[in-house]
Amino acid sequence: xxQYVWGYLQEYEDERxxxxxxxxxxxxxxSLILGxxxxxxxxxxxxxxxxxxxxxxxxxxxxxxLGLQAIGVKPxxxxxTVSNTAAPTVVAIDAVGATPVFVDVHEDDYLMDVSxxxxxxxxxxxxxxxxxxxxxxVDMAPLRALSAKHGIPILEDCAQAHxxxxxxxxxxxxxxxxxxxxxxxxxxxxxxxxxxxxxGDAGVDAALRRLxxxxxESVYHVVETPxxxxxxxEVQAEILRRKLxxxxxxxxxxxxxxxxxxxxxxxxxxxxxxxxxxxxxxxYVHVVxxxxxxxxxxxxxxxxxxxxxSYPWPVHRQKGFLHLGYQRGSLPVTExxxxxxxxxxxxxxxxxxxxxxxxxxxxxxxxxx
Numbered sequence: 245x246x247q248y249v250w251g252y253l254q255e256y257e258d259e260r261x262x263x264x265x266x267x268x269x270x271x272x273x274x275s276l277i278l279g280x281x282x283x284x285x286x287x288x289x290x291x292x293x294x295x296x297x298x299x300x301x302x303x304x305x306x307x308x309x310l311g312l313q314a315i316g317v318k319p320x321x322x323x324x325t326v327s328n329t330a331a332p333t334v335v336a337i338d339a340v341g342a343t344p345v346f347v348d349v350h351e352d353d354y355l356m357d358v359s360x361x362x363x364x365x366x367x368x369x370x371x372x373x374x375x376x377x378x379x380x381x382v383d384m385a386p387l388r389a390l391s392a393k394h395g396i397p398i399l400e401d402c403a404q405a406h407x408x409x410x411x412x413x414x415x416x417x418x419x420x421x422x423x424x425x426x427x428x429x430x431x432x433x434x435x436x437x438x439x440x441x442x443x444g445d446a447g448v449d450a451a452l453r454r455l456x457x458x459x460x461e462s463v464y465h466v467v468e469t470p471x472x473x474x475x476x477x478e479v480q481a482e483i484l485r486r487k488l489x490x491x492x493x494x495x496x497x498x499x500x501x502x503x504x505x506x507x508x509x510x511x512x513x514x515x516x517x518x519x520x521x522x523x524x525x526x527x528y529v530h531v532v533x534x535x536x537x538x539x540x541x542x543x544x545x546x547x548x549x550x551x552x553x554s555y556p557w558p559v560h561r562q563k564g565f566l567h568l569g570y571q572r573g574s575l576p577v578t579e580x581x582x583x584x585x586x587x588x589x590x591x592x593x594x595x596x597x598x599x600x601x602x603x604x605x606x607x608x609x610x611x612x613x
Contacts (some may be wrong), residue, residue, distance in 0.1 A: 248565050251429070251591030259487075263435065266482040273440070278457075278475055281482035288488055290442055293416045297449035298442045300476025301456050304403045304425020308336035310474060311423045312371060314441070314451035315397045317342050321370035325401075327560040327570070328578040329375045332425075333401050334559045342370070344568065346560055348575045352518040354531065354585075356382045357577075362390055372398045376405035376415050379431070379498075379528040380520060384410055384418045391419075399423065404528040406431040407495045411522040416442050421452075426484055429591075431498070432491050434480040494588035497592040498527040501599060504532060505588060508603045512610050514582075529554050530590040536613055537584050543609040544559050549602065552587045556568060 251582065270281055282300050290298035301307050317323060319341025325333060327346045337344045347360035356374050372391055374382035391398050398419030402408075405415040416422035426438035440546065443449050454461055459471035502525070506516055515533035519525045531554060534540050541551055558578045560570035572579065590600055 251589075251593055254593035255591070256382060257384070262486050263483055266486055267479055270479045270482050273306045276478050279478045281478045281485060282476050285476075285481040285485045285488070285607070286440070288485060289440060292491075293414050293422075293442055295417055295444045296441050297446065297452075298440050299449060299452035299456060300481055301439045301452075301474045302385075302476060303437040303474075304427060304439040305332040305336050305339075305473045306325070306472065307403075307423035307425065307441045308373075308399070308401060308448060309339050310401045310452050310455045310472065312336065312340045312342065312373075312440045313455055314443075314448045315371060315399060315420055317370045320368065322368040323367060323371040323373050324361055324364055325373040326375055326377075326477070326578070327558045327575050328354060328555070328581060329377060329401070329559060330403070330555060331559055331562065331564075332403075333373070333375055334565065339396065343368075344559075344565075345369070346568075346570065346575055346578075348577045349581070350520075351577050353380065353520040354378060354581060355520060356387075358383050358386045358390075361387065362394075365390070365394055365396070369396055370543065372396055372419075373401060373421075374398065375401040375403075375429065376408060378404055378517070378531050379526040380408055380523040381405060381410035381415050381418075383520065383522075384413075388418065397421075403427075403430065405526065407491055408526045409524040416577055417444075420445060421448055426480065431494060431526055432484065432487060434484055434487075436477065436480055436486065438480040439477055440476065474604075494592045495526045498590060499525070499592055501590060501592075502527045502530055504596070504599055505603070508600075509606070512607065513613075514610070523595065527590055529587045531585050531587050533581070533584040534586070534610075535584060539588055539613060540606075541586060542607060543612065544605065547605050548608075549605060551589075553585060554587050555585075558582050 250315035279350045286298040321342045323337045323342050324345045328349045334344045400419045400422035402416045402422045408415040421443040426434040456474040457469035459466040461467045
């Protein structure tokens with residue numbers, strides 16, 4: 245059983261009564277599509293981020309797709325992002341007919357190297373898409389300066405950064421719009437798929453609401469361009485409303501677990517996560533590095549410990565994206581990281597005793613290499 249499934253099952257046991265009450269309350273309301281739970285969650289999620297608007301959608305990938313379309317990205321445009329990310333970031337760019345343009349990442353924190361962005365801006369560039377990866381934010385001040393200088397909007401990918409802050413600003417509040425995923429393993433996760441796109445711009449919000457509902461502003465009337473059937477489910481919205489109240493507690497526990505890893509593993513050959521200046525890390529995943537990563541993982545399997553790699557294949561080297569023309573070595577840091585990174589168990593319901601047992605096993609494995 246993977247660490248993520250185990251964490252979800254433990255969380256469900258802790259929160260089962262509230263989850264079942266949320267489901268029952270929706271079913272008893274008789275309102276199952278874009279009802280009061282979605283509206284209330286949208287209001288509360290927007291308020292949590294200090295922005296005016298939130299549109300709930302069916303998953304995090306479509307949160308990016310609709311976000312791109314709502315800010316005006318069209319087929320043939322270019323979107324600058326990173327290859328060191330989950331494939332859905334780039335799948336979403338492809339879905340709107342745009343071309344992803346990659347820059348490399350920093351070796352210490354794995355985040356977009358913003359110093360490389362201006363060199364790849366062209367007359368076709370229509371969006372800057374920073375990925376707030378693993379639980380912390382990209383360096384936004386220079387990226388915002390580039391956005392202002394070139395008139396290119398920023399869409400933040402916040403799928404892994406719920407509650408993260410950068411120099412006091414919360415992830416999702418630093419661009420024209422921001423996309424979130426509520427996949428069950430996320431820092432704020434639903435009990436199925438879900439997503440949202442937030443913005444402070446009323447025009448972008450209006451476009452998002454049309455796009456998620458076929459392009460309609462009223463029933464049966466597509467007012468501008470066809471959209472999607474991409475609505476956040478009422479049941480998931482009610483569950484998310486209740487979990488949102490616990491988000492800060494989830495983050496606090498993740499930070500405690502990360503601190504315990506630092507104290508227990510700082511004397512090993514593992515490269516532990518670095519927090520970029522000004523960031524408040526929420527540790528969606530606890531990514532470490534080791535030059536003999538594959539040997540470490542194989543040895544742990546003999547102890548029935550199966551760890552995840554986020555991500556073993558850079559997007560630009562995956563078969564589905566080879567047509568973009570990036571050769572091996574074109575993003576050297578990203579490619580190096582893919583050979584060395586793996587994730588230690590990280591979920592709020594992980595107990596100290598469970599973590600200690602894992603740490604002891606990991607230390608024993610590292611000592612034998």
